[in-house]
Each structure stands twice: as C-alpha cells, then as structure tokens.
Amino acid sequence: MKKKDLDERKKKVLQAIVEEYINTAEPVSSGSITKGHGLDYSSATIRNDMAQLENIGFLDKPHTSAGRVPSAEGYRYYVNELLKDDNLTLEEIKYIQYKLKVKVNEIEDLTKVATTTLSEITHYTTVAVGPKADKQIIEEIKFVSLGQRMLMVVIVTDTGLVKETIIKFDEDITESQVDTLNNLFNTRLRGKPLSKIDKPMADYIFSEVHYSIGIMKAIIEQINRIVEEENNNIFLEGAKKSFDLPEFKSMKVAKNFVNLLDTKDEMLEIFNSGDAEDINVFIGDDDENSNLKDFSIITFKHTIGDKDLGTIGIIGPKRMDYAKVISVMKYISKKLNEDNNKKEGM
Amino acid sequence: MKKKDLDERKKKVLQAIVEEYINTAEPVSSGSITKGHGLDYSSATIRNDMAQLENIGFLDKPHTSAGRVPSAEGYRYYVNELLKDDNLTLEEIKYIQYKLKVKVNEIEDLTKVATTTLSEITHYTTVAVGPKADKQIIEEIKFVSLGQRMLMVVIVTDTGLVKETIIKFDEDITESQVDTLNNLFNTRLRGKPLSKIDKPMADYIFSEVHYSIGIMKAIIEQINRIVEEENNNIFLEGAKKSFDLPEFKSMKVAKNFVNLLDTKDEMLEIFNSGDAEDINVFIGDDDENSNLKDFSIITFKHTIGDKDLGTIGIIGPKRMDYAKVISVMKYISKKLNEDNNKKEGM
DNA sequence: TTTAGCAATCATACATAAAGAGTGCTAAAG
DNA sequence: CTTTAGCACTCTTTATGTATGATTGCTAAA
Numbered sequence: 001m002k003k004k005d006l007d008e009r010k011k012k013v014l015q016a017i018v019e020e021y022i023n024t025a026e027p028v029s030s031g032s033i034t035k036g037h038g039l040d041y042s043s044a045t046i047r048n049d050m051a052q053l054e055n056i057g058f059l060d061k062p063h064t065s066a067g068r069v070p071s072a073e074g075y076r077y078y079v080n081e082l083l084k085d086d087n088l089t090l091e092e093i094k095y096i097q098y099k100l101k102v103k104v105n106e107i108e109d110l111t112k113v114a115t116t117t118l119s120e121i122t123h124y125t126t127v128a129v130g131p132k133a134d135k136q137i138i139e140e141i142k143f144v145s146l147g148q149r150m151l152m153v154v155i156v157t158d159t160g161l162v163k164e165t166i167i168k169f170d171e172d173i174t175e176s177q178v179d180t181l182n183n184l185f186n187t188r189l190r191g192k193p194l195s196k197i198d199k200p201m202a203d204y205i206f207s208e209v210h211y212s213i214g215i216m217k218a219i220i221e222q223i224n225r226i227v228e229e230e231n232n233n234i235f236l237e238g239a240k241k242s243f244d245l246p247e248f249k250s251m252k253v254a255k256n257f258v259n260l261l262d263t264k265d266e267m268l269e270i271f272n273s274g275d276a277e278d279i280n281v282f283i284g285d286d287d288e289n290s291n292l293k294d295f296s297i298i299t300f301k302h303t304i305g306d307k308d309l310g311t312i313g314i315i316g317p318k319r320m321d322y323a324k325v326i327s328v329m330k331y332i333s334k335k336l337n338e339d340n341n342k343k344e345g346m
Numbered sequence: 347m348k349k350k351d352l353d354e355r356k357k358k359v360l361q362a363i364v365e366e367y368i369n370t371a372e373p374v375s376s377g378s379i380t381k382g383h384g385l386d387y388s389s390a391t392i393r394n395d396m397a398q399l400e401n402i403g404f405l406d407k408p409h410t411s412a413g414r415v416p417s418a419e420g421y422r423y424y425v426n427e428l429l430k431d432d433n434l435t436l437e438e439i440k441y442i443q444y445k446l447k448v449k450v451n452e453i454e455d456l457t458k459v460a461t462t463t464l465s466e467i468t469h470y471t472t473v474a475v476g477p478k479a480d481k482q483i484i485e486e487i488k489f490v491s492l493g494q495r496m497l498m499v500v501i502v503t504d505t506g507l508v509k510e511t512i513i514k515f516d517e518d519i520t521e522s523q524v525d526t527l528n529n530l531f532n533t534r535l536r537g538k539p540l541s542k543i544d545k546p547m548a549d550y551i552f553s554e555v556h557y558s559i560g561i562m563k564a565i566i567e568q569i570n571r572i573v574e575e576e577n578n579n580i581f582l583e584g585a586k587k588s589f590d591l592p593e594f595k596s597m598k599v600a601k602n603f604v605n606l607l608d609t610k611d612e613m614l615e616i617f618n619s620g621d622a623e624d625i626n627v628f629i630g631d632d633d634e635n636s637n638l639k640d641f642s643i644i645t646f647k648h649t650i651g652d653k654d655l656g657t658i659g660i661i662g663p664k665r666m667d668y669a670k671v672i673s674v675m676k677y678i679s680k681k682l683n684e685d686n687n688k689k690e691g692m
Numbered sequence: 693t694t695t696a697g698c699a700a701t702c703a704t705a706c707a708t709a710a711a712g713a714g715t716g717c718t719a720a721a722g
Numbered sequence: 723c724t725t726t727a728g729c730a731c732t733c734t735t736t737a738t739g740t741a742t743g744a745t746t747g748c749t750a751a752a
Contacts, residue, residue, distance in 0.1 A: 029714055042726050047715065064732045065714040106512045142490055144502065152508065154500055156490065162498065162510050166452045240608040243601045254600055255589045262586040375745060388695050393746065410701045411745040 006053075011082060012038050013049045014058055018070045018078045022321050025246040027067030060286070072286045075296070075318060079281050085326045092121055093331065100335050107160040107309050111302055112235055114332055115312055119238035122325050124316040125261075128302075129271045130233035131159055131310040136194045143181045148172045151181075153223060157194050159307050165226045169215055177211060181219070184208055196224045234264060247294065247317040256291040260315070266291055271311045274299045279329050284318055296320045300333045352399075357428060358384050359395045360404055364416045364424045368667050371592040373413030406632070418632045421642070421664060425627050431672045438467055439677065446681050453506040453655050457648055458581055460678055461658055465584035468671050470662040471607075474648075475617045476579035477505055477656040482540045489527045494518045497527075499569060503540050505653050511572045515561055523557060527565070530554055542570045580610065593640065593663040602637040606661070612637055617657045620645045625675050630664055642666045646679045 006014065016037035020028045030046040033039060039046070050068050053059045058074035061067075070078065099117040104110045111128045119126040136157035144152045149172060154164040184205065189197075197205075197220050209216055239261060248254045260267050270292075274280035282297040284290070298320070299313035312332075314325055352360065362383035366374045376392040379385060385392070396414050399405045404420035407413075416424065445463040450456045457474045465472040482503035490498045495518060500510040530551065535543075543551075543566050555562055585607065594600045606613050616638075620626035628643040630636070644666070645659035658678075660671055 027714095031714075043714090044716095044726050044728090045724085048725090051716075061715090063734070064716095065712085065734070067714065140490055140498075142488070142500075144486055144488055144500070152486075152500075152502060154488075154490070154498075154510070156498060160512055162512075164500070164508050164510070166506055166508075236608075238608070240601070240605045243604050248601075249597060251595060251597070251600070254597070255586070258589050258604070259586045262582075262584070373745095377745075389745090390695055390697090390747095391693085394694090397747075407746090409703070410747095411703070411743090413745065 009039070009041070010049050010053060013046060014053055014070075014074060015078060015082045017050075017053075017059065017068055018074065018082075021070055022319050025319060027062055027069050029067035032067075070318075072283045072318065075283045075322070076281075079283070079322050079326075083323055083326065085323050085330065087323055088327050088331060092328070095121065096328070096332060096335065100332070107304075108233075110336070111310055111312065112237075114302065114336060115235060115237050118312065118314065118328060118332060119241065121328050122314060122316075122321070123238075123241050124314045124320065124325065125239050125242045126237045127267070127271070127313050127315060128235040128237075129268065129311045129313075131161065131308040132272070133161075133163075133227055134193055134195045135308050136161055138189050138192055138194050141182075141185045141189055143178050143185070145173060145175065145178045151178070151219070153219070153226075155194065155223070155226075159309050161194075163194075163226050165222055167218055167222045169218060171212060171215065173215065177215075180209065194227055196227055234268075236261065242316065245317055247319065253294045253317075256294060257315075260291045260295070263291075267297070267315070270297050271299055271313055274301065274311065276301045276303065276308070279326055279333070281322065281326070294318060296322075298322070298325050298329065300329050302333070302336055304337060355385070355387070356395050356399060359392060360399055360416075360420060361424060361428045363396075363399075363405065363414055364420065364428075367416055368665050371665055373408055373415050375413035378413075416664075418629045418664065421629045421668070422627075425629070425668050425672075429669055429672065431669050431676065433669055434673050434677060438674070441467065442674070442678060442681065446678070453650075454579075456682070457656055457658065458583075460648065460682060461581060461583050464658065464660065464674060464678060465587065467674050468660060468662075468667070469584075469587050470660045470666065470671065471585050471588045472583045473613070473617070473659050473661060474581040474583075475614065475657045475659075477507065477654045478618070479507075479509075479573055480539055480541045481654050482507060484535050484538050484540050487528075487531045487535055489524050489531070491519060491521065491524045497524070497565070499565070499572075501540065501569075501572075505655050507540075509540075509572050511568055513564055513568045515564060517558060517561065519561065523561075526555065540573055542573055580614075582607065588662065591663055593665065599640045599663075602640060603661075606637045606641070609637075613643070613661070616643050617645055617659055620647065620657065622647045622649070622654070625672055625679070627668065627672070640664060642668075644668070644671050644675065646675050648679070648682055650683060 013033065016033040016039060017028045019037065020033060030043040030050055033046060034041060034043050050059060053074070054061060054068065057071055058077055059068040060071045062069060096117055099113060099120075100110075102113055104113065108130075115126045115128040136159050138155060139158050140154075140156040142154045142156075144154065149169045151167045151169070151173060152164060153167065154162065156162050188201065188205070202220050205220070206213065206216060242248060242257060243254065248257070270282050278300070280299045282292075282299075284292040284295050286293070294317060295315055296318045297313055297315050299311050302309040302312050312329075314320070314329075316325075359379065362379040362385060363374045365383065366379060376389040376396055379392060380387060380389050396405060399420070400407060400414065403417055404423060405414040406417045408415060442463055445459060445466075446456075448459055450459065454476075461472045461474040482505050484501060485504050486500075486502040488500045488502075490500065495515045497513045497515070497519060498510060499513065500508065502508050534547065534551070548566050551566070552559065552562060588594060588603060589600065594603070616628050624646070626645045628638075628645075630638040630641050632639070640663060641661055642664050643659055643661050645657050648655040648658050658675075660666075660675075662671075
C-alpha cells in the first residue's frame, strides 16, 4: 500500500489517534476510538486498521499492550493531509487583536508582542529570532565621538534594526575627523546591504582618508565584526510553560530542551531554514540522536511587504496541538502584515 | 549552646560534612569522616557532635538511617566562618588571565567574557545583569532622522551603555528641527543621571521649542519609557550545565530552576540587592516555598572605580562549591578592576 | 571525654504474584 | 469481502513481603 492513498476510514483512524494523543498524552487504544471522530466501528476493526497504519510507519507501539502513538511520519501526514486549521474561538481572535493593537515604535517591540501573545494563547514556549543581517539595507551609519579616544558607531537598517558598537583607539580623534567619517561612510554605504566591508571598498576608504591607517583599520574591523554576529537577538518567552507538559516528566526530554535553548545552534538552523511564504512545521525524527528528537518546531517569517523582520516560532513536544498552533500563527501572521502595511502607507 | 561558639572539633565536623556533601551529593555518615579533614575520632564521637549540630539547626537528617546534610543555616555558618577561599590552581589563574586579556570595545562585551569564563571554570550557570539605569550619567543624546516621520534616539552613558529607540510621528520632521532637538537635549541632559525627564524639565523643553507639542510629547514619553525599562539586558551562560548536577534529577528542582530563569523577578531581586563592595552569598531558605528554595546565588558587582557596570553571578544548587566559586569570583573581580583601571588611564 | 558494642530504624533492592490493559489472531456473521 | 465477537497471549503496573545494608542513638565501659 502506498502511503498517500489511505482509505477514508484509515485517515479517520489516524486523525483520531493523533488528536486523542494530543489531548491525553497517553497511547491510544483501539477501544477508545470506536465512537466519535466520525467513526463507528468495533474495536477489532479499528485494530486491523491500526496494524496497517503501523506497517506503513505512521504509528508506533511503545510495547505490546499499550495502544498506539503517532510516529513522526504519522504527524507529518496528519499535518499535511488531515489538518483542519480554523479553530480559533472568538475570544482568542479578540485577544490577539487587542494585543497587536498596542502602539509600538520599534519593529522589535512588535515582534515581542506577537511572540508573547502567541505563547499566551498556545501555552507553548515561543521564540523570536531577528532577521538575517545581510538581507537588510543600511539606512544610516553614524559616528559619535565619546571622549577623545572612543567612537560609537550606530548602523540603522531599513527594517529598523539598530546595530551599535564602541571602538577605542590609541590616538586622539578630532571632531572634524568624525565628520569626515560620517560623510564618507554614509555616501558609500547607505542603501547598500548590511554585509561585511569587502576589500575593494576598504581600499577605497583608505584612499580617501588622509589620517591614521590604524584608526581606519580598527573601524572597519569592528564594523565587520558586528555585522557578522547576526541573530544574537533571540527572544524567548514562556520556557517554564513547557515544564508543565507531561513529556517533561522525563529528565531526558527536559535536558534536551534546555540544551536546545542554551546552545541555540540547532534551533537557529531550523528557524532560518524555513520557507518565507509559509508556516513551516518541523517534526523531530523518531530515530535521530539529536536534541530535537522529541520536539516539533513551527515557524513563520514576520514580514512587511518583502522586508524580512525575523522569524517567530514555537517549540513544543511532538504531541503538539498542530491545528491550534497553525491557526493562531496564520491569524497573527496575517494581522501583523495587514496592520503594518496600513502604518507603512503613511 | 550558642550557635557561634562551636568548639574546634564541631567546627571541623561541620566543615567536613559540608565539604563531603559538596563533593558527593550524598548524605554524610558519621563513619565517613572519622579520618581526614583534620579529624581522627571514632564514629561514635562524630555521631555525638553531629547530633548536637543537628540540635542547633546546622544539619538536617533526610531520615533515620541516612547520614546528615547541611541545612541552609549550616551552609551560612560554613561560608561565614569556616571557608578557606584560596584554592585556584595555576592553570585556572592562567586561563582567567588569558580570557580576560581579550580586546573588547564595549564594557558589555567584557562582562560577557567574564561571565562565560566564570561558567567555564566553575561549571555552574552564570548570569550577568546590566547596571541600574539611574546610576549612570548621560554622556551623549543623539537624534537621527529616519525618513520624514521617524526619528531614532540614541542615549550613551558614561559606563558605555547604549539605549536607543525609534519614534514615529503623524507629521513630518525637518532636518533643522532635528538639529534643534540635538542641541536642546544635549545641553540640558548631558552630564545628568539617566532618569526620567521630570515635569520641570519637560516644561522647560516645551517652552524652548516652537513647533508641534505632539512631537515633543512623543519624544519625552518614549525617552522615559526606555529609561524605565532597565535590566532587560540579562545574559545567561551555561544553563545546560546545571542539568548535569545530581539535584536536577528531581523534576521539582529542575522546574524551579527554569521558573527562576524564565520569570527573572526573584533572581533580579537578589542580583540587585547585593552589597557593592563584596561577594554576596545568598543561600535559599530550607522551609520557604519559593523557587529559590533549592538554590544558592553568589554575586559580585562589576565596577571600574566607582562606576557600576552591572552584576555578575552564579546560580547553583545549595550544595555549591562555595570555596571554589568565591575564589574565582574574587580573582575575576580583582582582575576586571585592575585591567580596566589601566585602560582607563589612557 | 572518648569509644566499643549493639539494638532499632528506615531506605533500597529484589522477587513474586496478581491485576489490568490492549493486542493479534481465528472463526463466525453480515 | 468486510466486519465483528471471542479469547489467548503479552507486557506493564501495582502491591506485597522479605532480605539487606547503612546509619543512628543509646548504654556502658575504658
């Protein structure tokens, strides 16, 4: 049997098992889904279907007499083929609207509000990751002198991202030198993507400036450094909520979760790999030995028009309420885009 | 018996128990400390002392036949009276020197390096909390226009802290207005502490500016907002390390830990309450029902001269290696101050 | 004051048994 | 051919009892 062409009843059985397991966190027995979920068969019939669903890899059996649990494959089929994702209550919709109406001045704030709201409604841990630096356009680059031998550099991009750093020198800097720097870097870099200053550009800058090479080198080096260290701006909300979930009774799961949030690498990879247009669902592989084994991550890109404002996502157990999460995300994503296109048009 | 006047042997017994428990995480029996730790008595003698130490509240008994465990009181006595805190190895000293020698341009970076190093050497979770805003002096306040109706405000303080925000308006702003703003705010606020703009100051500003009240109101409101939201800059390092400790086998402990880091309030209170001059040791109360019950927090203020650069601390189990942690902290604290006074003198 | 000796206490580990849940298979019914 | 009833089988869970070992508290002697 091909995986894709399940007959109608098997689809219903799989769906019933996934939904039941999402609710109870207990393996689902054939007896418990004879009625409801659009099904009305004897447990023996369900058992037969379950055996076949297990054969094609959609279900797992913890042990002989324990009922079935969806496999990663099973979850994927459920998410892709069986999910009905329009189940927000009116209260939830109103709450989201209320929260997103808040007056924000920085896009970062809006992302945080959205992330917090998402966590409140879904009761899962949510994460916001800043946009990739190199996709952004430099709108302003400003040098401000701090004392004689210190300089602050502020770079502002079109998405409202602000990067700043302080550079120290071994020699004095005059105000007129600062003016020159402001002129030079602004005329050269404004409108360009926020990426490292390459060799030709550095050479050009050197050729234009008549004073200390040491200062210029330090500046370029430091700018390249802050441009490179992207995505350090991770915002985490509701980590403790995850610890109330039954899967966190297992120390191993809890530890993997903390590792995931502490190390960040694996998590970031998934956050950055998603498709820009869509809600992306990552379901941890069953067999893998990674920290992600027991978790699912669902992300979407926060965008206004074609500007990438970062990624917002949820980390939860594989037994996640996909329907709910995806519904909420779709709604929030739509709202974010709507409201801000309005504001942009001013 | 008064708590303070333990005879010499009882002191040694208490010390032996604390140190043994720190090493093994197992209740300490009378038999296991008959030799070593400067003791050479029979288990019966030790037992008598242990019974009395328990009476005055320095030891606890998990159950009748389980050996003894230090109480919070016991730890406190140990830390205050019995601790010998000079046990860094040469390798550790060299490693710290090597790490702190790194060239940093922002004080925030230095704090991070110190925090990371502290975590590496002690194997505990470390936390850095930014300095209190109102203790800092405004060194520069800069308005940068972003498009017609957006303005960025950057405030730099004497400790190198940078606060910035973006303000949106309903009307246009001209370059000359921005210049006026820069002049006005800099002459008025530079050298002042980073605190909210009060009524008289606001009134003065209003009286000086001839255009839109709406714009000025928005600016002052927003500046007050970012000044108020202090300590959002918490830097966490090595959370996963804690999960390797035996006490984290208990789900309750693990959950409290995550709550602590996620909610931040309780933790911040302790971080901000410490004495500026000293290493501060907080030991969770035995009976209390708080998230902190099972943990100890050790902090010190990162300062250069009299500038407060924030607080660096460790969160670990009550069974923490106090001697080691305090030694490392003292050393790092000294080094930070030394090196930077040198750099300051340029 | 210190110590040896010993009964008493309690957690832990282990073995065994009983109960319960759920499956897989077979054969009958629809 | 599909569905269902029936039942043996498997495996987990829980309870119970028992043995074991660690450690203490007390007493009496050194």
